[in-house]
Amino acid sequence: MSAVAKDLTHSREAVELRPNLYWIGAMDPHLRSFDIILKTANGTTYNSYLVRGSEGVAVIDTVKESFQQEFFSRLEGVADYAEIRYIVLNHLEPDHSGALPELMRRAPQAQLYISVRATSMLKALLKPKQGAFDYTPVRDGDQLSLGDRTLRFLHTPFLHWPDTQCTYLVEEKALFSGDVFGCHYCDNRLFNDKVGDFRFSFDYYYAHIMRPFKKYVLAALKQIEPLPLTLVAPAHGPILRDRPRRYVARYRELSSPGFMAEMTEQERSLIIFYMSAYGSTARMAQAIYGGADEVDGVRVSLYDLEGGEVGPFVDLIEQADAIAFGSPTINGDAVKPIWDLLSSLAVINLSDKVGAAFGSYGWSGEAIRMIEDRLRGLKMRVPEGGMRVKLIPTEEELAECREFGRRIAGALVGEGESKGKVIEFEDL
Numbered sequence: 118m119s120a121v122a123k124d125l126t127h128s129r130e131a132v133e134l135r136p137n138l139y140w141i142g143a144m145d146p147h148l149r150s151f152d153i154i155l156k157t158a159n160g161t162t163y164n165s166y167l168v169r170g171s172e173g174v175a176v177i178d179t180v181k182e183s184f185q186q187e188f189f190s191r192l193e194g195v196a197d198y199a200e201i202r203y204i205v206l207n208h209l210e211p212d213h214s215g216a217l218p219e220l221m222r223r224a225p226q227a228q229l230y231i232s233v234r235a236t237s238m239l240k241a242l243l244k245p246k247q248g249a250f251d252y253t254p255v256r257d258g259d260q261l262s263l264g265d266r267t268l269r270f271l272h273t274p275f276l277h278w279p280d281t282q283c284t285y286l287v288e289e290k291a292l293f294s295g296d297v298f299g300c301h302y303c304d305n306r307l308f309n310d311k312v313g314d315f316r317f318s319f320d321y322y323y324a325h326i327m328r329p330f331k332k333y334v335l336a337a338l339k340q341i342e343p344l345p346l347t348l349v350a351p352a353h354g355p356i357l358r359d360r361p362r363r364y365v366a367r368y369r370e371l372s373s374p375g376f377m378a379e380m381t382e383q384e385r386s387l388i389i390f391y392m393s394a395y396g397s398t399a400r401m402a403q404a405i406y407g408g409a410d411e412v413d414g415v416r417v418s419l420y421d422l423e424g425g426e427v428g429p430f431v432d433l434i435e436q437a438d439a440i441a442f443g444s445p446t447i448n449g450d451a452v453k454p455i456w457d458l459l460s461s462l463a464v465i466n467l468s469d470k471v472g473a474a475f476g477s478y479g480w481s482g483e484a485i486r487m488i489e490d491r492l493r494g495l496k497m498r499v500p501e502g503g504m505r506v507k508l509i510p511t512e513e514e515l516a517e518c519r520e521f522g523r524r525i526a527g528a529l530v531g532e533g534e535s536k537g538k539v540i541e542f543e544d545l
C-alpha cells in the first residue's frame with residue numbers, strides 16, 4: 118500500500134486514506150462516455166473503500182465488473198477474504214455492484230447491507246449471476262458496529278436512483294457518499310488537493326446526474342451539512358480530503374434557486390419561446406405575450422430561439438412556472454431549434470410546470486400536437502389545447518392568441534377555469 122499513489126493505472130496497490138481505511142477502487146482512464154449521455158474526457162474511477170475495525174472488515178461499494186481484477190488485487194493487499202464481515206452498497210448501479218457476485222463468492226460469510234429501497238433492485242440487477250444473496254436492508258440512522266468503528270447509514274434516495282444512500286464512518290468523520298459529490302475524473306493522484314483542475318467535471322456531473330433531483334439533493338444536504346466532516350469519499354473521481362465542506366457548499370449553491378429578475382415569491386413566471394419562418398408564428402407569440410402580460414402577478418418573457426442558445430434557455434425553463442413553445446409546421450414537423458431545446462430538458466425537473474404550444478401552418482399543422490406530446494412526455498401539464506393558425510393570422514385570430522396567453526397566465530395565479538379544450542393523456 119502507499120500513502121500517495123504514483124501510478125494507480127498500472128499498480129494494484131491499495132491507497133491508505135487513514136490508518137485502517139483504504140481506497141481499493143479501479144481506474145478507467147480510457148472511458149470517453151458514461152451511460153451514453155455523459156462525456157468523460159479523461160475517463161473515470163470506480164471508488165471502493167475498505168474499513169478495518171477491531172471486530173471485522175467492511176467493504177463499501179465495489180467496481181464495474183470488467184475492472185474487478187484490479188479491485189480484488191487492491192483488496193487482497195490489505196485484507197483476507199475471511200476477514201470481511203460486511204459489504205455495504207450505497208447504490209446498486211452496475212458500475213458499483215459489478216464485482217459484488219464475485220466478492221460474495223470469495224467472502225461468503227460477509228453480510229450485505231443495502232438501503233430498503235434497493236432490495237427490489239438487487240435481484241433484478243444481479244439475476245444472471247447471483248445465488249441466494251442474504252442481505253440486510255438498512256434505514257436512516259441505522260448503525261453497524263465494526264468494534265472500535267461505527268458505520269451509520271443516511272437515507273438519501275434519488276441521488277440519482279431510488280436506492281441511493283450514504284454511509285458515515287463516525288470515528289473518522291468520513292462520508293462515503295456514493296455518486297453524490299462524485300465526478301468522472303480519472304487522475305492517479307486521487308486526492309482533491311493533488312489532482313488536476315476538476316471543477317468542470319464536478320459541476321458537469323452534477324448538471325447531468327443530480328440536477329433533475331434537486332429537491333432530493335436539498336433533503337440530503339440537510340442531513341449531511343450538520344455532520345462533522347474531514348473526508349468525503351465519493352464513488353467516482355477525486356477523494357475530497359482537503360476542505361471537503363467546500364463541495365457540500367457547492368451542491369447547496371447548485372441546488373438553490375438562482376437570481377430571478379427581482380421576482381417576488383408570489384409572482385409566477387411564463388416564458389414564451391418561438392421560431393418563425395415568415396413572421397406569422399412571431400405575431401402569434403407577440404399576441405400571446407400581450408394577453409399574458411395583462412395578468413397581474415405573472416412575469417412574462419418572450420424569446421426568439423433564432424437569437425439564443427439552448428444552455429441558458431434550459432436554466433430559464435428550470436425556474437419558470439409555465440413555458441409556451443411556438444413553431445411553424447414545416448414538412449409535417451416542428452422546426453429543429455424547437456426540438457433542440459425540447460431534447461435538452463431531460464436534465465431538469467419539469468413535473469407540474471404548465472406547457473403550451475402554438476404556431477402557424479400551411480396545410481396540416483402537426484407541429485403543435487407533436488410539441489404537446491413531448492411536453493406531456495416531460496411530465497408537464499398541458500391544460501390548454503394548442504393554438505394553431507392557418508398561414509397569416511387575422512385580427513380575430515390574434516385576439517384569440519391574446520386570450521390564449523391570458524388564460525395560461527391566469528391559470529398560474531388561480532384565475533378562473535380554463536376555457537380552452539383540455540387535452541388529457543387519454544385523448545391522444
Ligand code: FEO
Pocket residue numbers: 208210212213277296352353
Ligand atoms: Fe456511479 Fe449511479 O452509478
